[in-house]
Amino acid sequence: MKINESKHGFVVKKRTxxxxxNATMYEMEHIKTHLKLAWLKRDEENKTFGIAFxxxxxxxxxxxxxxxxxxxCGSQKYPVKEPFVELMKSSMSTFLNALTFxxxxxxxxxxxxxxxxxxLTKVYLDAVFNPLILNKKEIFLQEGWHIEATEKxxxxxxxxxxxxxxxxxxxxxxxxxxxxxLFKDNCYQYVSGGDPESITDLTYEQFIQTYQKYYHxxxxxxxxxxxxxxxxxxxxxxxxxxxxxxxxxPIEGPIYQQPVQISRQVVDYEIGEEENAENxxxxxxxxxxxxxxxYEKVIAMQxxxxxxxxxxxxxxxxxxxxxxxxxxxxxxxxxGELQNWCQLEVDxxxxxxxxQVKEIVFDTLQTLIKKxxxxxxxxxxxxxxxxxxxxxxxxxxxxxxxxxxxxLESWLYGGKPEAHLE
Numbered sequence: 001m002k003i004n005e006s007k008h009g010f011v012v013k014k015r016t017x018x019x020x021x022n023a024t025m026y027e028m029e030h031i032k033t034h035l036k037l038a039w040l041k042r043d044e045e046n047k048t049f050g051i052a053f054x055x056x057x058x059x060x061x062x063x064x065x066x067x068x069x070x071x072x073c074g075s076q077k078y079p080v081k082e083p084f085v086e087l088m089k090s091s092m093s094t095f096l097n098a099l100t101f102x103x104x105x106x107x108x109x110x111x112x113x114x115x116x117x118x119x120l121t122k123v124y125l126d127a128v129f130n131p132l133i134l135n136k137k138e139i140f141l142q143e144g145w146h147i148e149a150t151e152k153x154x155x156x157x158x159x160x161x162x163x164x165x166x167x168x169x170x171x172x173x174x175x176x177x178x179x180x181x182l183f184k185d186n187c188y189q190y191v192s193g194g195d196p197e198s199i200t201d202l203t204y205e206q207f208i209q210t211y212q213k214y215y216h217x218x219x220x221x222x223x224x225x226x227x228x229x230x231x232x233x234x235x236x237x238x239x240x241x242x243x244x245x246x247x248x249x250p251i252e253g254p255i256y257q258q259p260v261q262i263s264r265q266v267v268d269y270e271i272g273e274e275e276n277a278e279n280x281x282x283x284x285x286x287x288x289x290x291x292x293x294x295y296e297k298v299i300a301m302q303x304x305x306x307x308x309x310x311x312x313x314x315x316x317x318x319x320x321x322x323x324x325x326x327x328x329x330x331x332x333x334x335x336g337e338l339q340n341w342c343q344l345e346v347d348x349x350x351x352x353x354x355x356q357v358k359e360i361v362f363d364t365l366q367t368l369i370k371k372x373x374x375x376x377x378x379x380x381x382x383x384x385x386x387x388x389x390x391x392x393x394x395x396x397x398x399x400x401x402x403x404x405x406x407x408l409e410s411w412l413y414g415g416k417p418e419a420h421l422e
Contacts, residue, residue, distance in 0.1 A: 001026060008234035009242060010037065018042075018418050025418045028234075033217035033242050034250070037224070037234075038407055038417040040400070044226035046094055047117045048400025049233065050108030051128060052221045052408055054251045055100070055214050056187040061202035062144075062194015063210045065100045066159045068107075069143040070133045070207075071215070072098060075126040083123055092116045095401050102192045102337055103254050104412055106405070110398040114229055121233060122240075128215055129241050133208070140204050155200055163194045170269045170282060171345070175334075177267045178286040178343055183257045188337065217241070218248040223407055223417075225400030254338050254413075257288065279327075283357060284345040291339055292413050295420055298335045299385070301342055305331040306381045307373055309344075315373075319364045320346060325353050336409045 005012045014027040023042035029035070055064040072084040080086055087096060095110035107128060109120040133139045145157035166172050176191055183189045191198075224233065271280055290297045308316045309331045320326045327348035334341050349357050394402045403421060410419040 006031070008231070009238035010234050016416070016418050018421055020422055025421075027417060030217065030238070030242050033245050033247050035217040035220045035222065035237070035242060036411075037222040037237075038411065039224040039228070039230060040226070040403060040407075040418075040421075042226060044400065045112050046110055046226055046398045046400055047112065047114070047228045048095075048108065048110040048223070048225040048398060048404060049117065049121045049124070049228070050106055050223045050401075050404045051124065052104050052106040052223070052404075052412070053128075053214050053219050054103065054221075054253075054412055055105045055192075056103055056251065056253050057190040057192050058187065059201075060191045060195035060198035061206075062159055062163060062191065062199050063202055063207055064105050064214075065163075065193045066140070066144040066199075066202070066207065067133075067211055067215070068098045068100045068105050069159055070139050071127045071131040071211075073139045073143065074132040074136075075123075076130040076132070077126045078123055079132060083127070087120065087123060091120060093120060094398050096120065100192055102188055104408060106408065108223075108401050108404050110400055118229065118232055118236070122236065125236065125241060128220075129217075131211075133211065137204050140207050144202060144207065145200050157199070159194055160196060160199050163191075163199065164196045166193060167196055168270070173267060173269045174282060174284050174345065175343065177265060178284060178341075181262045181265060182260065182286050182288060182341060183339075184260060186255045186257050186338075187253065188257070188339075214251065216248045217245055219251045221408065221411060223404045225403055256291070257339060259288075279348050279350045281349040281351055281354060282345060282347050283349060283354060284343055286341055286343050288339050288341045289333075292335075292337065292410055292415060293419075294340065298333060298340055301331075301333045301340075303378065303381050303385060305333060305342075306385075307377055310381070315368065316361065316364055319360050320357060323360070325349060325357050325360070336405070338413050 001012050003012055003015060009032060010028045010030050012026060012028050016025040018025055018040070021040070021042055023040050026039045026041060028037040028039070057064060074080055074083060087093070091111065092113050093109055093111045093116065095108060098107045099105070107124050109124060111117040111120060143158045145155055145160045147153050148156045180189045222237070224230070271277060289301055308314055309329050312318065312321055317329045320329055326346045329346050332343045334343060346357055346361065392399060406420040407417045411417040
């Protein structure tokens with residue numbers, strides 16, 4: 001295909017060679033609705049389709065998480081109660097799921113069979129553009145929340161119950177607290193999956209208004225990977241959905257968070273009745289390390305994470321574990337968003353040792369800054385990381401699915417779709 005060539009209502013905007021994958025990236029746009037499409041054309045029999053929407057939470061209601069569940073509960077063309085479950089039984093898919101992230105929702109599928117691939121694509125497109133939720137409030141009540149009339153009325157709902165489970169994790173609670181502190185002016189301060197305390201504030205009317213605003217072609221990003229039947233996909237998109245729709249104003253954002261100064265915060269979490277609370281304290285520090293464009297910095301931070309906390313002999317672990325002041329130290333790199341950030345956490349500390357742990361952590365880091373890090377250890381970590389990057393072994397996930405995630409981690413913010421594939 002050539003630049004500016006038109007096909008089924010789409011125009012080719014850009015063509016880029018991705019030499020490391022022996023692939024060509026085609027960027028297209030639907031002329032009428034401005035839906036964006038990226039096709040990674042390569043010799044890969046596992047065909048991948050995914051449609052994503054920029055979904056920016058403005059509260060902790062988990063509305064986008066509930067929408068992710070709900071649109072897969074039947075559509076106009078496929079009005080069965082649980083098409084997702086039926087597909088799992090009969091499809092030859094190699095991947096079939098939907099995922100809610102902090103600023104996007106992604107509906108990806110993958111299959112080696114052309115007909116199966118097209119069938120899955122049809123079901124997913126009808127789910128996101130023609131869901132039964134518009135006329136069936138009971139789907140919202142089932143997937144979101146409702147009051148169950150028992151002896152003692154209780155709140156129930158698929159997402160509500162799921163997030164109650166998530167909020168039983170101390171690490172989840174700590175990460176949410178860090179997000180609120182670091183990103184107090186943009187959408188990342190909110191729990192995209194939903195805070196159980198706030199999910200029950202969401203009304204059906206707000207739920208539908210959110211769907212109508214965000215689940216629109218003008219806010220959609222379609223990703224294709226492999227030897228897909230491109231003509232069939234473009235024709236399906238245009239004839240069945242896009243040709244009858246009008247363009248909307250684009251969803252703006254997310255916005256960059258300016259640097260913040262924060263003080264110490266204390267957050268409580270529950271432990272079991274039989275557990276001893278003596279050494280259950282945790283400490284964490286968070287820092288923004290750059291934007292989605294600073295991919296090299298993210299790689300460098302992954303190297304540092306391994307060197308500092310990769311095993312019990314790593315510098316920070318050793319400094320604390322040898323003194324018996326903690327049971328675990330780790331440095332997590334949270335990327336895939338507009339701004340990447342890191343989280344340094346120390347677990348299982350006694351209250352009287354909190355100040356000592358903080359002092360050891362920062363003294364150790366200052367010493368490393370002044371004296372440097374062992375070069376042999378760095379070289380070993382870099383060699384291991386390079387091997388993993390070249391192998392592209394994604395633990396059983398089809399490559400196209402992971403490539404879809406990586407493309408969105410730049411494309412969603414106006415960057416090059418291929419930026420994180422290199």
